[in-house]
Amino acid sequence: MIIEIRKFLKNNITYICLCMLLLTVGLAVWSGVGMFQNELDVTKRVNGNFPDAVALVSPHQYWVGFSEVFFSSFYYFIFPLIVALPVVDTIYREKASGSLNYQLVRMNRRTYYLRKFVFTFLVSFVLFVIPLLIGMLLVNLLTGTWNFSDFTAAYDRLVRGTAVFGDSTSLTHKKELFSDLLRRSPYLYALVYYLIGGLYAGAYSCFGLSASFFIRNRYLVLFTPLCLYLGCWLIFTLLQLLAWDPFNMLDPRQPVMGLRYLPFIIDFCVLMMLAVFLYVLGVNKNRDILA
Amino acid sequence: MKSKVKGLVLASAIAAMTVSAVPAFAGTDWIPFSGKLPILQSWGKLSTDTNDNSSLAEAEISYVGSDYKMNLRVYDIDVSPAKQVSGTYTDADDGTTAKFNLDASSEGHKVELRGQTANWTIVQVEYSGKFRADS
Numbered sequence: 001m002i003i004e005i006r007k008f009l010k011n012n013i014t015y016i017c018l019c020m021l022l023l024t025v026g027l028a029v030w031s032g033v034g035m036f037q038n039e040l041d042v043t044k045r046v047n048g049n050f051p052d053a054v055a056l057v058s059p060h061q062y063w064v065g066f067s068e069v070f071f072s073s074f075y076y077f078i079f080p081l082i083v084a085l086p087v088v089d090t091i092y093r094e095k096a097s098g099s100l101n102y103q104l105v106r107m108n109r110r111t112y113y114l115r116k117f118v119f120t121f122l123v124s125f126v127l128f129v130i131p132l133l134i135g136m137l138l139v140n141l142l143t144g145t146w147n148f149s150d151f152t153a154a155y156d157r158l159v160r161g162t163a164v165f166g167d168s169t170s171l172t173h174k175k176e177l178f179s180d181l182l183r184r185s186p187y188l189y190a191l192v193y194y195l196i197g198g199l200y201a202g203a204y205s206c207f208g209l210s211a212s213f214f215i216r217n218r219y220l221v222l223f224t225p226l227c228l229y230l231g232c233w234l235i236f237t238l239l240q241l242l243a244w245d246p247f248n249m250l251d252p253r254q255p256v257m258g259l260r261y262l263p264f265i266i267d268f269c270v271l272m273m274l275a276v277f278l279y280v281l282g283v284n285k286n287r288d289i290l291a
Numbered sequence: 292m293k294s295k296v297k298g299l300v301l302a303s304a305i306a307a308m309t310v311s312a313v314p315a316f317a318g319t320d321w322i323p324f325s326g327k328l329p330i331l332q333s334w335g336k337l338s339t340d341t342n343d344n345s346s347l348a349e350a351e352i353s354y355v356g357s358d359y360k361m362n363l364r365v366y367d368i369d370v371s372p373a374k375q376v377s378g379t380y381t382d383a384d385d386g387t388t389a390k391f392n393l394d395a396s397s398e399g400h401k402v403e404l405r406g407q408t409a410n411w412t413i414v415q416v417e418y419s420g421k422f423r424a425d426s
Contacts, residue, residue: 169381
């Protein structure tokens with residue numbers, strides 16, 4: 001694994017991708033904080049006599065992925081491409097350069113391929129999650145809010161039906177999924193969504209890595225994870241199965257009707273099983289070259 | 292007995308004068324709207340009305356395409372640039388009634404209900420409903 005880490009750190013694309021992710025997060029944070037200030041000002045003017053309504057307008061709703069800010073949605077649109085770029089074509093490049101044969105002479109074939117798969121998954125997971133956590137810290141820093149107890153108390157009253165509001169705009173903060181986590185802390189709620197997103201990011205990259213055995217064009221290999229993600233978006237939209245589409249499922253705002261817990265698990269398992277199946281097929285297909 | 296009756300009559304007269312002095316707002320007429328929301332979560336203009344008094348503005352959404360949700364806001368369009376004068380109602384879907392407290396500065400002004408999809412979409416989402424600035 002140390003060899004993989006060294007190759008990853010020596011790859012210039014790693015740093016380009018990291019910069020792109022951080023830039024997207026930075027722009028999302030900048031816009032989000034401005035939007036939060038505006039929404040809070042408006043809420044204080046129209047519902048200032050209702051403390052619960054004011055408390056429910058919280059900076060955590062402008063963490064990356066939580067708001068309508070363009071760059072926040074853009075992160076969730078582009079992540080399969082950017083988190084996969086440093087790792088998805090490693091087998092392709094090593095095959096093309098001949099270093100694959102060199103490495104297989106020196107180590108067990110199974111070890112090599114297992115290591116590649118696991119490393120690809122982990123790197124993509126980390127590349128997805130870390131910028132989001134940085135974005136969370138930046139929003140908290142810029143708004144000066146680290147403790148969300150006012151929000152959780154008001155949210156708890158909202159769920160119990162004892163909150164007092166001036167109009168119905170505050171009622172909409174109630175979430176269908178993971179509502180109990182939000183009652184305890186927005187950090188828990190965000191972490192769960194970010195971790196689930198990280199798992200899917202790893203799965204998309206592993207699918208791309210598996211596809212690299214069968215695709216002869218390097219650029220097609222790089223874009224395979226994004227193509228799969230957007231392809232699912234298109235297909236699920238046309239089939240009107242919005243709650244089964246990862247593009248909607250991974251969004252912490254829960255922006256479509258009918259979201260449930262089961263599709264998270266089923267979609268991920270299907271994606272990983274497909275990736276593993278293709279990977280094993282690809283490894284066996286290349287067996288004669290490596291003998 | 293006579294003083295009791297006099298007291299009752301006096302109380303009834305005062306009550307009748309008080310009730311008749313309270314202005315009764317009948318609410319403005321509903322203005323129906325329908326159309327398609329822009330993609331990429333751009334805000335679309337749904338309907339306009341005049342905010343005559345400080346009662347709640349109301350929007351009834353009768354239909355949002357497929358399983359999509361939409362967000363709603365009210366803007367004062369008599370100022371430049373248009374100014375947000377209500378909180379954001381998020382995740383409106385079929386059968387939603389959204390009630391908005393409007394900023395006092397928008398009283399007497401034309402206000403506009405705007406909507407956006409709750410997430411990026413690759414299709415234009417259809418919607419229909421009705422709006423009034425005074426309930």
